Amino acid sequence: MELEASRAIVYRHMRPTESFSWPLLSQRTGCTVWIKHENHTPVGAFKVRGGLVYLTGLKATQPDLKGVISATRGNHGQSLAFAAKRLGLQAVIVVPEGNSPDKNRSIQALGAELIVHGVDFQAALEYTQKLAEERGLFMIGPFEKPLLRGVATYALEFFEQAGNLDAIYVPIGMGSGICGLITVRDALGLKTEIIGVVAEGAPAYALSFEKGEVVSTEKAETIADGVACRVPSPEAFEIIKNGAARVIRVSDDQIMEAMGVYFTDTHNLCEGAAATPLAGLLKEKDLQVGRKIGLILSGGNADRDTYAEVLKRIGDGA
Structure with a gap:
């Protein structure tokens, strides 16, 4: 079901x-x-499927939600950016230094705010957890x-x-x-x-x-x-x-x-x-x-x- x-x-x-x-x-x-x-x-x-399901459910249960934040190497971030734009939510996506410039541009073109931080995905993820608290955004992990x-x-x-x-x-x-x-x-x-x-x-x-x-x-x-x-x-x-x-x-x-x-x-x-x-x-x-x-x-x-x-x-x- x-x-x-x-x-x-x-x-x-x-x-x-x-x-x-x-x-x-x-x-x-x-x-x-x-x-x-x-x-x-x-x-x-394939990641777009997860973003759509997650954010649709999130918006239904938290109608006053300001926005979401997550770390990515690219496709997960594009997924959330795509879904957030469709559902009228703010999306902040954190990528590590040296990330694919093509994927970075795509994330931005989909309407998300892009932040570059950390030497690899794990460093970007740890920074994202800190930033979520500071900015009052809902943190979405890489596997939920x-x-x-x-x-x-x-x-x-x-x-x-x-x-x-x-x-x-x-x-x-x-x-x-x-x-x-x-x-x-x-x-x-x-x-x-x-x-x-x-x-x-x-x-x-x-x-x-x-x-x-x-x-x-x-x-x-x-x-x-x-x-x-x-x-x-x-x-x-x-x-x-x-x-x-x-x-x-x-x-x-x-x-x-x-x-x-x-x-x-x-x-x-x-x-x-x-x-x-x-x-x-x-x-x-x-x-x-x-x-x-x-x-x-x-x-x-x-x-x-x-x-x-x-x-x-x-x-x-x-």
Whole structure:
């Protein structure tokens, strides 16, 4: 019932995104591959669903709410900015230094106030908590149940569109995407393996999964800003620990290769975090031959400089 209510909220503002099976990609990997195209939402990423559901509920229960504040590396911030503008709320978004200029401009174009602070996402998040108190704004964390309910609507669409899948590869940033998949799979009583993918330079969730408890890292360095997590969410980790088949690591080179493959085989733009599932499948393709595999293309907001390098590698035959 909660999921259907969330879906109704999302569909007031956007259509379901499509799922396709691309022949060239299936040929390359040796299995039947289905792609969930969350790069085709109004903000180019799956996160918009969570922002719409969270802020709609927040406004209904707190009609005098002044505004919201949150930290982001990009897509979460765009989600909240998009939803806030639709619902007549103020949004303040904090990003770390060196954040994608393209994503920063998009957040501002959507009507949010952008603040740059801190050397990485965790530093920006800690500053956001302080600023929320000072300015009387409602603080929204990177992983909360209303966000999860909204994001989970993409998982329900995917299972409806693609049917039963043997396995799905999904990126792990702060965890809402993979947790949405696990939650819906379990609710539908399916046996689909859910495989999380992180960057080698940001292995916190992989380390946590392997140890069975939350493990933080001192750094999270990767071209895939959407998975640059060094402090996992305990709530998200519990769902992942109990529901994921495994969490695997891919290198930045493998991520860039997957971005190029998406362009070559489907002519879709894919940002670094969204390329990690395909990078994971390419790494494990010998395990998946002949199976029906889902990939979450979670966003298409590729940074121009990074994508220029991807195209150069394609041109060089790399």
